Amino acid sequence: MMPPEDRTPLEQRSDELTPMDRLLDDHAGPMVRPYVMTSGRIEPTRGKFDLITLVVAVGPEPEGAIGLGPEHLEIMRLCQAVLSVAELTGHLNLPVATVRVLLGDLLDKGFVSMQEPEPEADMHDIRLYKAVIDGLRAL
Amino acid sequence: MVSGRSDRARRLPTAVKIVIAGGFGVGKTTMVGTVSETAPLRTEELLTDESVGVDDISGVEAKTTTTVAMDFGRITMRNEYVLYLFGTPGQERFWFMWDEVSLGALGAVVLADTRRLSDCFPSVDYFERRNTPFVVAVNCFEGSQKYDLAEIQMALNLGPKVPVMLCDARNLESCKEVLIDLVIHAMKSRGLVDPEPQNA
Numbered sequence: 001m002m003p004p005e006d007r008t009p010l011e012q013r014s015d016e017l018t019p020m021d022r023l024l025d026d027h028a029g030p031m032v033r034p035y036v037m038t039s040g041r042i043e044p045t046r047g048k049f050d051l052i053t054l055v056v057a058v059g060p061e062p063e064g065a066i067g068l069g070p071e072h073l074e075i076m077r078l079c080q081a082v083l084s085v086a087e088l089t090g091h092l093n094l095p096v097a098t099v100r101v102l103l104g105d106l107l108d109k110g111f112v113s114m115q116e117p118e119p120e121a122d123m124h125d126i127r128l129y130k131a132v133i134d135g136l137r138a139l
Numbered sequence: 140m141v142s143g144r145s146d147r148a149r150r151l152p153t154a155v156k157i158v159i160a161g162g163f164g165v166g167k168t169t170m171v172g173t174v175s176e177t178a179p180l181r182t183e184e185l186l187t188d189e190s191v192g193v194d195d196i197s198g199v200e201a202k203t204t205t206t207v208a209m210d211f212g213r214i215t216m217r218n219e220y221v222l223y224l225f226g227t228p229g230q231e232r233f234w235f236m237w238d239e240v241s242l243g244a245l246g247a248v249v250l251a252d253t254r255r256l257s258d259c260f261p262s263v264d265y266f267e268r269r270n271t272p273f274v275v276a277v278n279c280f281e282g283s284q285k286y287d288l289a290e291i292q293m294a295l296n297l298g299p300k301v302p303v304m305l306c307d308a309r310n311l312e313s314c315k316e317v318l319i320d321l322v323i324h325a326m327k328s329r330g331l332v333d334p335e336p337q338n339a
Contacts (some may be wrong), residue, residue, distance in 0.1 A: 043276030051182065051211075052154035052223050077227065084154055084223060086211055089175065090180030097184065115151035117243055128220065128327045132155060132245065136319050139174065 033096040037071050042097060047114065051096065054078050054115040055103060062111065071102055072111075079112055090103025100129040146231025152219040157239055157318065160227045160266070161250030166278040166308035167226035168210045170250065173314045175212020183234060185209050207233045209240065213230065227262070237265060247273040247326035249315055250308065253286050256294055263295055272325035275319045276306040300328075 047053075057079040062068065068076075071092065075091070078091055089099045106112040118128070159167045172179045207228045214222040225240045241247065247266050251259040256283045259275070266273040278292060288303045297303065302324050307313040326332075 002231060050243070051225070052156050052221075052243075054151050054154050054221065058217075082151060082221075084213070084221070086182045086209075086223065086225075087180055087213065089182040091266075093183075095183050113151065115153060117156070118155050119243055123243075123245065123325075124329060124331060126326070126331050128153075128155060129322055129331065131216055131220045132222055132322050133219065133319055135214060135222060136315050136322070138217070139214065139315055 021135060034095050037094070038071060038101040041101050044100045044107075046107045047100075047105045048116070049085045049100040049103055049114075050117055050118045052082055052084045054082050055088065055112050056082045056114075058111060058113050061118055067109070069102075071104060072099075075099070075102055075106060111134070150219070152211065152215075152221050154221045154223060156223045156225055156244050157238070157321065158225050158227060158237075158247040158260035158271075159243045159250065160237075160259075160273075161245055161278075162252065162255060162262075165250045165252045165255075165258065166248055168279075170248070170306075170308040170314055170317075171210055171212040171224045171226050173309060173311055174214060174318065176214055179210045179212045179226075181208050181210050188201040209234050209236065234265075241266070241269060241271055244271060246321045247271050248321055249273055249275045250306075251275055251277045251291070251295075252280060253277060253291070254280070256291070259295070263297065272321070272328040274304065274317065274321045274324055275299055277303055278308045 055075075057076050059078070061073060061076045071094070074092060075088060078088060083091075084104065085096065085099060088103075089096050092099060103112065103114075107114065118125070149175060156303060159170050161167055170180060188295075191231060209228055210226040212224045214224070216222060225244075228236050247262075248261045249259050249266065263273075263275070274282045275291070275295060275297065277286070277288075279285075288305070290302045292301070295303075302320055
């Protein structure tokens with residue numbers, strides 16, 4: 001997405017690069033793999049975190065709280081306003097599964113609060129439909 | 140309450156979602172962008188070894204990492220609701236993503252292009268099978284032949300209750316109309332009374 005800083009075509013540069021350097025350029029992807037950020041975990045300790053589960057930070061951003069990585073702190077910063085799990089993944093540019101694990105940690109420590117969406121079986125509240133129609137008309 | 144501190148937190152709104160489906164390049168992302176209050180965002184799911192066996196990604200080698208992307212937008216409503224619109228991933232083989240995004244959805248819009256009507260068959264099949272309320276919106280591309288809506292209804296083998304309409308995915312008023320029609324249709328399909336009698 002972002003243009004590389006060095007605009008010299010890769011073919012020209014590659015002569016000067018060692019094989020190791022070539023492995024570390026932008027094409028190799030992020031330096032930190034997603035599972036490193038989650039310490040290898042693939043499931044959150046708590047919460048299901050649907051794509052539209054809404055999350056908000058409880059209290060201010062903790063400064064260097066023990067056990068929190070930079071990604072956790074970034075989530076806390078973003079969640080000062082109410083955001084969905086999907087929005088968080090979009091802003092963080094991280095896979096959904098990674099964000100879920102990180103959110104589980106924050107929920108565990110009581111740093112975030114969340115609101116799960118209505119399950120499909122509960123889609124019988126007429127107020128929901130009326131509110132959505134009104135909201136759409138107001139656009 | 141799941142969170143220990145949630146009692147002290149402010150009351151959070153409830154999120155609802157609508158799925159925008161259809162073939163590749165039919166205007167899903169355009170529609171999401173037209174109605175979204177923010178620039179559409181993209182969420183990515185990584186398919187790695189763990190997905191194998193759980194999700195059918197036959198043909199993908201075990202060590203391969205594949206990214207499936209979904210574009211989505213947001214509309215904040217009064218009355219404590221937030222509406223999210225999700226464009227389904229173009230490739231129908233990523234069904235598990237469809238499942239995730241369709242579960243609990245208020246309904247779906249299947250976008251169709253009359254020049255490639257068959258592209259929307261998988262979406263129609265999918266929502267019919269899941270019993271997700273959906274409407275078919277024919278995105279009017281310039282130069283596309285105008286069809287009679289009844290003809291499209293027949294060509295897609297849709298039941299008489301599935302609304303079919305024309306739309307312009309770039310036009311806000313047109314997209315609003317499609318979404319409102321979908322919500323009314325969803326309400327009827329779930330046996331809820333229409334809040335306002337329709338003219339028709």
